Amino acid sequence: MKSSLIYSYQIEYNDGFRTFAESLEQLALAERYGFDTVLVSEHHLVDNGYFPAPMVTNGAIAMKTKTMRIGPGVLLLPLYNPLHVAEHGAIVDVISNGRYVLGLGQGYRKEEFEAFQVPLGDRPGRMREGVEAIRALWTQPVTNYRGKHFVYENCTLRPQPKQKPHPPIWIAAKMKKAVELAARVGDAWFADPITPLSVLKERMVDYKNVRAQKGLPPSGFEFPLMREVYCAETDEKAWAESKDAFLYIYKEYLDWGHMLDDQGQPVPPGDERALGLLRKRFIIGSPETCVRECQMYARELGVTNMIMRMKAPGLTHERVMSSIRLWGEKVMPHIG
Numbered sequence: 426m427k428s429s430l431i432y433s434y435q436i437e438y439n440d441g442f443r444t445f446a447e448s449l450e451q452l453a454l455a456e457r458y459g460f461d462t463v464l465v466s467e468h469h470l471v472d473n474g475y476f477p478a479p480m481v482t483n484g485a486i487a488m489k490t491k492t493m494r495i496g497p498g499v500l501l502l503p504l505y506n507p508l509h510v511a512e513h514g515a516i517v518d519v520i521s522n523g524r525y526v527l528g529l530g531q532g533y534r535k536e537e538f539e540a541f542q543v544p545l546g547d548r549p550g551r552m553r554e555g556v557e558a559i560r561a562l563w564t565q566p567v568t569n570y571r572g573k574h575f576v577y578e579n580c581t582l583r584p585q586p587k588q589k590p591h592p593p594i595w596i597a598a599k600m601k602k603a604v605e606l607a608a609r610v611g612d613a614w615f616a617d618p619i620t621p622l623s624v625l626k627e628r629m630v631d632y633k634n635v636r637a638q639k640g641l642p643p644s645g646f647e648f649p650l651m652r653e654v655y656c657a658e659t660d661e662k663a664w665a666e667s668k669d670a671f672l673y674i675y676k677e678y679l680d681w682g683h684m685l686d687d688q689g690q691p692v693p694p695g696d697e698r699a700l701g702l703l704r705k706r707f708i709i710g711s712p713e714t715c716v717r718e719c720q721m722y723a724r725e726l727g728v729t730n731m732i733m734r735m736k737a738p739g740l741t742h743e744r745v746m747s748s749i750r751l752w753g754e755k756v757m758p759h760i761g
Contacts, residue, residue, distance in 0.1 A: 426723050426760045427730040428752065429462035430455055431498045431651060433674065434482065435738045436474030445482075447742040449489050451735075451749055456493050458753025459761075461730060462649075463490070464498025464528055469537045473738070480513045487521035496526035498651075498732065499597045499615065503531055503551040504541045507558040507575055508582070515563065515586045523587035528615055529556065530597035549606065550574055556594060556610040563591035595649060604628045608635035613647045616726075618706060618734070625650075625726055647729050650722060653707040654733035655740075656751040660710040666744055667709055670737035708733070712755030719760045731760075 430452070437444050452463055463486060465479040476482055479497035487495050495517065500510065510527075518525035531548040532538065538545045554572035561568045561577075568580040586592050596611035598604040599620045607614040614632050616625055633643050653671050657663035708718045708731075722728040733752075736745045 426719055426728060427461035428455075428458075428757055428761070429460055429464070429494075429649070429730055429732045430736075430749075431464040431466060431732050431734050432736060433466040433468075433734065434474075434476035435471075437738055441474060441476075445485070447745075448736065449486070450742070451745050452486065452490055452493065454746060454749050455753070456490055458749070458757060460493060460749075460753075462494040462496070462526060462732070464496055464526070464732060466498055467501055468534070469504075470540055480510075480517065483517050483525075484520065487517055487524070490521075490524075492524075494524045494526045495521055496592075496595075497528050499528040499530035499595075501532035501537065502529045502555045503548045504537065504543055505555070507555040508562065508577065508580065510555070511559045511562040511582055514559070514592060515582060515584055518586040518588055518592050519584055525586065525588065525592040526595060527559070527592055528595045528597065529611075530615075531603060547574065549602070552596075553606060553610055556596070560591060560594065560610075593647070599624075599628070601628065601631050604631050605635050608632045609639070613649060615732070616648070616650045618651045618653055621706065622725065629726060644727065648727050649730040649732050650726065650728045651732040651734065652722075653709070653737070654715070654731070654735050654748070654752070655707075655709045655744075656712060656715050656748045656756060658711060658751075660714055663709045663711065663714075667737070667740055670740035671707060671709075673739060674734075674737050712751055715752065715756045716759045719756070723760070 432448055434444060465476065465482045467477060467479045468475045469477045479500055483495050483497060502510065514525055514527050531552050535545060551574050554574050558570045558572070558575050558577060561570050562580065562582045563586050568577050568582065570577045593612045595613045595615040596607035597615040597617055598607045599617050604614055637643060655663050655667035657666055708715055719731055735748050
């Protein structure tokens with residue numbers, strides 16, 4: 426199992442530069458331990474300064490790293506023209522010397538779609554066509570693509586990506602149809618931290634069924650899973666140091682209607698079950714606990730890459746560095 430990081434940049438200290446600069450120190454440490462990938466998430470119109478431009482941030486990270494793969498985690502593709510995404514992705518792949526991963530998602534916040542004047546109901550169609558168009562633009566000398574939402578005639582994308590045939594395309598999904606779409610048009614299903622294990626198992630069956638229809642093997646494929654992660658010397662210390670920071674993030678998810686219970690049903694804002702549900706889905710604890718959790722996800726789901734959000738608003742730089750260091754020294758040797 427590979428170890429990776431994901432950042433949801435929310436401005437702290439009223440200083441966006443410091444917020445980002447600290448993450449670069451964290452990434453330098455993670456890279457020394459052999460972490461695989463760093464992803465940057467995307468949201469718009471959020472009061473706390475949530476970074477809305479993952480492609481720009483990816484380019485900055487590319488210049489400060491040497492071996493880690495880089496990408497959005499995830500870019501809300503229905504809000505974009507695929508040509509723009511293909512061009513920006515190709516450039517990041519070139520300047521990073523072939524380290525780009527394109528993580529994509531449909532999005533779900535009504536406010537974002539209204540602001541960009543994109544109908545919420547068009548998400549699946551724009552997602553499918555967008556991925557198809559990007560793949561064509563990345564691999565064909567001259568692209569001709571015709572869909573309901575996007576049409577490209579005699580379109581030439583230059584420069585082409587360094588990776589051949591193209592950078593991997595990960596698709597975040599949690600609902601059945603979205604997971605099936607990920608299997609049809611993506612290179613990997615990127616599973617989110619909200620969905621409970623029981624539902625992830627059901628969705629994996631759906632994912633493998635579509636792969637079988639395409640003639641692809643039922644095992645041996647890349648499967649990244651995102652989780653909230655914090656590692657400290659003991660379980661009690663890890664939870665005490667990180668709880669408030671991670672719950673700050675999940676208050677937003679609850680407010681946005683984006684959290685599910687163990688049966689896959691939405692959890693309403695203010696639901697008293699939330700804390701208990703979250704504790705089960707986070708990987709927060711001692712190195713031994715973290716190793717045990719990772720081994721469980723590998724055994725139960727076939728996870729090949731643990732995508733970890735170790736930084737949350739209010740969690741100090743020193744504590745994030747300590748968590749990365751413990752993970753690199755005490756967890757990675759037992760899961761890699």
